[in-house]
Structure formats: structure tokens, C-alpha cells
Amino acid sequence: MGCECSSSSSDGNETLIMAASIALLAAGILLEIQGSMISILFLFAAIVAAGYRIFPAAVRSVLRGHFTVHVVILIAVIGAIALGDYTEAALVTVLYQIAEYLEEYAHRRSHRSVESLIKLRPRTARVLNGGERIMGVEEVEEGSTIGVKPGETIPLDGNVTRGTSQVDQSTITGESLPVTVGEGDEVFAGTQNLDGYLEVRVTRTAGATVLEGVIETVRRASLRRSRRERFIERFASIYTPTVTGLAALTAIIPVLAGGDPITWIYRALVLLVISCPCALLISTPVAMVSGMTAAARRGILVKGSEFLEKMASAGCIIFDKTGTLTEGKPEVIAVEPEERRDEILRIAASLEMKSGHPIAEAIVESYGGRTLDVTDFRSIPGRGVSGYIDGVRYTLGSPELAGGEATGGTEVHLAGPDGIIGIIRLRDSIRGSAGRITERLRERGIGTMMLTGDSEDTAAAVAAEIGADEYRGGLLPEDKMRIIRGLNSRGITVMVGDGVNDAPALAAADVGIAMGVRGSDVALETADITLVEDDLERIDELIDISRRTMDIIRVNTGLTVAVKLSLAVLSVIGLVPLWVAVAVGDMGLSLFVITGSLLIARV
Incomplete structure (x- = not known):
């Protein structure tokens, strides 16, 4: 709880400081319009308030020999002050503070799903072994029997041994409608028991529940970056120094040729501010995390953004038969x-x-x-x-x-x-969903193949019924792995399986998808994506989410580069003031990128 309070307090302080800097800026501009010399004090106070984190970060970067965005802003502010333009200096600092606030807000929103899932984690369980006792969930052992009253949250994964009830499983499976569970049915920690009393035999301890897996998957997902994210970072590392060099040349060459120093230094500062790659850097990771959050809400756990990216380009999806299509x-x-x-x-x-x-x-x-x-x-x-x-x-x-x-x-x-x-x-x-998913994949132009250890006759019959494009029968685990490796020429390969014998194939494919309920521990560990509810139609939803995510990333990246290049050209010929460079080229683009990316989670 301490961490949550500290984070909340920190967010509140940031908001207050930003509000104060905006108020000081507004007061300074109004006083300047009235011709009051006191305006400089308010503008300078706005610079200090807005730059209390920016400027120290810039100094630390310089001392470490790094050229960061904060350094760019510091140079621009010093340049504007040196030219006697306190209004420009204050506008640049305050607008950049707002841009940083928006970026941090985006990251908080993207990761808020983890916090909401953690809140779903029950702390205690009603254990019935040898009499009723309330125990911490961490103390309850596998095989214990727990009781869950109507309206309570189910504390641990298990199988119902007594009772019937409606259970809201939307937090785990993504299904909005409650499901009826009875003796023998599986229930999950973090789901809501609605109207009946249940007795449940625990099958997974607190650290191994499906909910815990969801939390850990979402928490760690951002650690595995996609190819596009890595490209954007490399591009930005070249882009910023290049534009900074051009800004320096913009200030030096015209002055050497007899141009007005103040005019060209100002234009160089504008170009320098435009070079800030903030919107470019956040355009991909925020969209990726938002996409993975949208998938998690539907019971699809993606272990890293690289797999979400690959699903958008899937060329062939290979299914194991037993336990997956059947x-x-x-x-x-x-x-x-x-x-x-x-x-x-x-x-x-x-x-x-x-x-x-x-x-x-x-x-x-x-x-x-x-x-x-x-x-x-x-x-x-x-x-x-x-x-x-x-x-x-x-x-x-x-x-x-x-x-x-x-x-x-x-x-x-x-x-x-x-x-x-x-x-x-x-x-x-x-499975009822087997034929529907192959049909939808065919409509998307994605090939399907079924692999099985069963006989060729059985494989042919099942493949014909579900509408698979191709099938192979009589296979050993190493045969499945060999076939998948041979499919690389068809583009991105995706393997869907559930058993121990599927683990080599799941590892060999570009993306491995495991069935969460029936899946073996080995398959779940090896796979890159898990379908919590074993619903094959979720694959179609996953492809839709991944393609929407990549479309938004392309729009974010393309628009950011186009706007920045346009402003760069206009700044050289003197048509863009310094504050517009920040308001449009930095804060405006950041706001656009963040808004578009966060909408993915609401698809």
C-alpha cells in the first residue's frame, strides 16, 4: 500500500507544479502585454517551476557525456534568454513540461491494468479442512478444500466439488456474461461468485494461479521489445544528433555569410527544439502496451510486444489436433x-x-x-x-x-x-470453434495446417471437417518441429498446441500459442502467447488487435516524421516561432500519439 500512496502523491505534486508553472506563464504574458517589467520575474519563475526536473536531468546527461532531449531543451531555453526573449524561454519550458507529463500519463495508463489485476488478488481464503478457518491465500496448500459464499471473490484456482453458482469470469477469460459452474468445473482466482455457495478443491497455489500468470505476463511484456521499437530507438539515436548538427550549421553558415546573428541563432534554436524525438520514441511502446492490455482483457496473454507485432504478419497458422482442435x-x-x-x-x-x-x-x-x-x-x-x-x-x-x-x-x-x-x-x-477459426483465417488470407500423431486417415477426416488447408498425420514431436522450420518461406509461422509433445514445435515457430486450460506446464512455459479460456476464436481477435496496433503505430510514426520535417523546413526560412515548435512539433504530436495509442485498449 505504501508504494501506491507514494505514487499517487507524486502524481498529485506533478499536477500542482504544472498548474503553478502554467499560471505563472499566463501572468507573465499578461503583464508583458501591459508593459510591466515585473513580467520578467513571473516568466523566470515559470521557467524555474516547469524546469525543476528538466534542467537537472540535462546537466546530469552532459556530465555523463550523453546528448538527451533534456539537453536540447536546456540549450533552447538558454539561447532564448540570451536573446532577451523570456516569453519564448518560458513557453518552451512549460510546453515541454506538459509534453513530459502527457508521456508519463500514457505510461501510467498503459500499465494501470497490472494495478487493477493486483487489486483483484484475494488476500484470504475460507479453508474447510478439519473445520472452517480463514487463512492467507499464501498458506493454502494444493488439494485443500475452500468455501466461497455468494458475492465473494474466488481466492484460488480449483475444481468445484460441491454446489452450483453463476460466476463472473470476465477478469480472466474476457467473457462478459456469467457462466454456470457445478461439480467438476474449473474456477479461477480473482473471479466473482455471484449467487450460490461453492466448495472448491485447490489445484494451484497462490503463486501459480491463472490470475498470477496474467499479472506477471502483463508486467513483463514490455521488457521484450518488438523489432519496430528497436528500429525507432536506433533511428532516434541517429536522427537527433543529425538535426542538432544541422541546427548548428543553420546558426553558423548564414552568420559567416553576413546574416543577422540574432535571426539565425533563433532559427537554429527552433530547429533544435523540433529535433526532439519524444513523440517518435513513445509512438510505438505506448501503442504496443495498449495492444497487449486489450488482448489481456480478452483472456489472451502476450509475453512481449515482438509477438504482437509478428501476429499482424502471420502467414501460416499450424494447429496440433488432440486437445487443440479437439x-x-x-x-x-x-x-x-x-x-x-x-x-x-x-x-x-x-x-x-x-x-x-x-x-x-x-x-x-x-x-x-x-x-x-x-x-x-x-x-x-x-x-x-x-x-x-x-x-x-x-x-x-x-x-x-x-x-x-x-x-x-x-x-x-x-x-x-x-x-x-x-x-x-x-x-x-x-471443438465447435475449430471450423469457425479456419474459415476466418482463410478470409484473412492466412493458411492453416493441422499436425497430429494420429493416423493419416484420422488426420484427413478431421482436416476435411474443420476446413484446414493442409494436414500431416503420424508425426512425432521432432517431425512437427521439422515441418514448422520448413515453412519459414511462407512468412511468419504460428503454432497452436497444448501438450508436452507440442513444446518443440511451439519453440520452433515464430510465435507459439498455448491453450491455457488444457495446456501442459511445459507448453505454457514454452509458448509466447496463452489463450486463457482455450477458445480458438480468440486467435482471430488477437490478429485483429495486432493489426490495429500496427496500423496505429504506422500512422503515429508517419505523421510524427512528416510534421517534424515540415516544421524543420519552415523554421529555417523563419516561419515557425520557438513556442510553436514545442506546442505543435512536440506537445501536440505527443498528445496525438498518446490518444491514438490508448484507444487500442478500448477496441
């Missing part, structure tokens, strides 16, 4: 013979009621009716189950166990005393 759980797609479907499913579901295998759950769910009593139930690990129903022994399992022949794909055979009764065919259920 749900990672099987579903019944056919029963043969079809005319005996109900009978086959009823017997199979009755046998599988006592099994916890995913295939068993799919068969029971597909039948959905009342099952029959089973006696002498037996489970053969890895092969199937058997038991008596109405005095008849049935066997359900692999073709080898049931005495049938495999015909391809995932299938179980049901056998009775006289042989095979029927075949149940299953497949991994495809």
Missing part, C-alpha cells in the same frame, strides 16, 4: 449395425457404467438411458470389460479381446456367446 475426449460417431444401435449401446453402456475410462464415459453419455444390471463384472486393463446381463455374458473392448477384426480408427467391439454383435466407432470430439 476437446481431448472421445465421442461416439457410429454404431454398426445401425438398426441395432439402441440395443448395442444399452448393453455397452451397462457394462461401462463401472469403468472410469474416457471411452466408457463417451459410450454411457451417448446412450443416456436406463442401464441394465451387470453381474460378475470384470475389467481387463488396456483391453476392455465383460460381465453377465440377464444370464448372458457379454464382452466389450478391443477387436482382439472381442474376437473381431480391426477396420481402422478408434472402435470397440461388443461380443456375445455367438460372436460379434456390433461395433461402436468413436473419435476425439472436435
Whole structure:
């Protein structure tokens, strides 16, 4: 809390000092208009008030041998005072103080999402192990059971073990509508329990929650700079000394040729002020942080601005199949013979009621009716189950166990005393969003490819259903990595995956995207971007945010360079006064850049 108060107090002091310097400047100009000599005192006071941070920073830069923007402003102010123009000197200092204030405000706004997320972090949890106790969230261990009353914030990630409620998950998933959760469903720290009592088994400790991951990702995102940010910094490091040199030549050459020293020194000072690259330097980072904040609000965690930049130019997006394009759980797609479907499913579901295998759950769910009593139930690990129903022994399992022949794909055979009764065919259920995302990517001109360790036949069927442009089946992890490396000629490659076996491919791609809920720890660590809610359609939103961000950066950069070059030309021929150089060429451009960049977060 101490840091927050200090920061708030510092912001308030800056605002008061800026207001005082503006008031002193206004008073000085009014007194000067009236011809009062006291105006110089007010103007000088405005210079001191506005430059209390600028001038010391300039001196420190000179002592370190650096030529910063603060040095440029100090030279301009000294030059104006030397020429006897206190009004110009005060205007330059105050306007630059406002420009710096706006820049700092932009950075505060860009990073305010981290502070708001930190406020969401609950401090205590109601632990139910061995009686109800209120404990600090840092003390609660994985596997503990916690209670969450209506209206409370869920303190830790976990699975619901008891109760049903509506939960507002917008802070984590970006979904504005509450979701209904019940036994077995996952809930996240920092989300709001609305109307029911829940008991939750903790699956992640305080330092490992999804919310904590969001906070850390947003906090560290600005540390990884994009290629464009690095270019802008290099450009500014060349641009400023070059224009400063031109300003010096503007002052020296005409004077040597017989020109008026005061006129040309003044014009040189104007050119020097125009060279300040403030708006140019903030045009990219503020937009990038704003873009990453907009993505985080939608449940998309981007680990650095370089990945947001790359997503705008994605040429091919490669998807892992299992757990990414599919749900990672099987579903019944056919029963043969079809005319005996109900009978086959009823017997199979009755046998599988006592099994916890995913295939068993799919068969029971597909039948959905009342099952029959089973006696002498037996489970053969890895092969199937058997038991008596109405005095008849049935066997359900692999073709080898049931005495049938495999015909391809995932299938179980049901056998009775006289042989095979029927075949149940299953497949991994495809995500509802899989087909929609491939269609949207195709509309954007982005190619899609599916990679899987499953057979070519299974790969072909899934690829055809979701509309993937290409597919590869029967792959090992190293095969996926090799294929991605071979796609470099198509431009920026993006890999989307969830498992440990996807980690090499996620690392090999230009951008790796991990599924946040199903994703393994290795995949989440390796990936550059995480989809908190496992919603593939968020990729389309991410591309939209990244392209809007890059468009705004291009506008910011182009306009800044164009305005500064135009003012530079006009200043040499004497058409731009010193205060206009700061008001338009520095403060005005900074305000435009900041406003445009912050709007990204509201897209």
C-alpha cells in the first residue's frame, strides 16, 4: 500500500507544479502585454517551476557525456534568454513540461491494468479442512478444500466439488456474461461468485494461479521489445544528433555569410527544439502496451510486444489436433449395425457404467438411458470389460479381446456367446470453434495446417471437417518441429498446441500459442502467447488487435516524421516561432500519439 500512496502523491505534486508553472506563464504574458517589467520575474519563475526536473536531468546527461532531449531543451531555453526573449524561454519550458507529463500519463495508463489485476488478488481464503478457518491465500496448500459464499471473490484456482453458482469470469477469460459452474468445473482466482455457495478443491497455489500468470505476463511484456521499437530507438539515436548538427550549421553558415546573428541563432534554436524525438520514441511502446492490455482483457496473454507485432504478419497458422482442435475426449460417431444401435449401446453402456475410462464415459453419455444390471463384472486393463446381463455374458473392448477384426480408427467391439454383435466407432470430439477459426483465417488470407500423431486417415477426416488447408498425420514431436522450420518461406509461422509433445514445435515457430486450460506446464512455459479460456476464436481477435496496433503505430510514426520535417523546413526560412515548435512539433504530436495509442485498449 505504501508504494501506491507514494505514487499517487507524486502524481498529485506533478499536477500542482504544472498548474503553478502554467499560471505563472499566463501572468507573465499578461503583464508583458501591459508593459510591466515585473513580467520578467513571473516568466523566470515559470521557467524555474516547469524546469525543476528538466534542467537537472540535462546537466546530469552532459556530465555523463550523453546528448538527451533534456539537453536540447536546456540549450533552447538558454539561447532564448540570451536573446532577451523570456516569453519564448518560458513557453518552451512549460510546453515541454506538459509534453513530459502527457508521456508519463500514457505510461501510467498503459500499465494501470497490472494495478487493477493486483487489486483483484484475494488476500484470504475460507479453508474447510478439519473445520472452517480463514487463512492467507499464501498458506493454502494444493488439494485443500475452500468455501466461497455468494458475492465473494474466488481466492484460488480449483475444481468445484460441491454446489452450483453463476460466476463472473470476465477478469480472466474476457467473457462478459456469467457462466454456470457445478461439480467438476474449473474456477479461477480473482473471479466473482455471484449467487450460490461453492466448495472448491485447490489445484494451484497462490503463486501459480491463472490470475498470477496474467499479472506477471502483463508486467513483463514490455521488457521484450518488438523489432519496430528497436528500429525507432536506433533511428532516434541517429536522427537527433543529425538535426542538432544541422541546427548548428543553420546558426553558423548564414552568420559567416553576413546574416543577422540574432535571426539565425533563433532559427537554429527552433530547429533544435523540433529535433526532439519524444513523440517518435513513445509512438510505438505506448501503442504496443495498449495492444497487449486489450488482448489481456480478452483472456489472451502476450509475453512481449515482438509477438504482437509478428501476429499482424502471420502467414501460416499450424494447429496440433488432440486437445487443440479437439476437446481431448472421445465421442461416439457410429454404431454398426445401425438398426441395432439402441440395443448395442444399452448393453455397452451397462457394462461401462463401472469403468472410469474416457471411452466408457463417451459410450454411457451417448446412450443416456436406463442401464441394465451387470453381474460378475470384470475389467481387463488396456483391453476392455465383460460381465453377465440377464444370464448372458457379454464382452466389450478391443477387436482382439472381442474376437473381431480391426477396420481402422478408434472402435470397440461388443461380443456375445455367438460372436460379434456390433461395433461402436468413436473419435476425439472436435471443438465447435475449430471450423469457425479456419474459415476466418482463410478470409484473412492466412493458411492453416493441422499436425497430429494420429493416423493419416484420422488426420484427413478431421482436416476435411474443420476446413484446414493442409494436414500431416503420424508425426512425432521432432517431425512437427521439422515441418514448422520448413515453412519459414511462407512468412511468419504460428503454432497452436497444448501438450508436452507440442513444446518443440511451439519453440520452433515464430510465435507459439498455448491453450491455457488444457495446456501442459511445459507448453505454457514454452509458448509466447496463452489463450486463457482455450477458445480458438480468440486467435482471430488477437490478429485483429495486432493489426490495429500496427496500423496505429504506422500512422503515429508517419505523421510524427512528416510534421517534424515540415516544421524543420519552415523554421529555417523563419516561419515557425520557438513556442510553436514545442506546442505543435512536440506537445501536440505527443498528445496525438498518446490518444491514438490508448484507444487500442478500448477496441
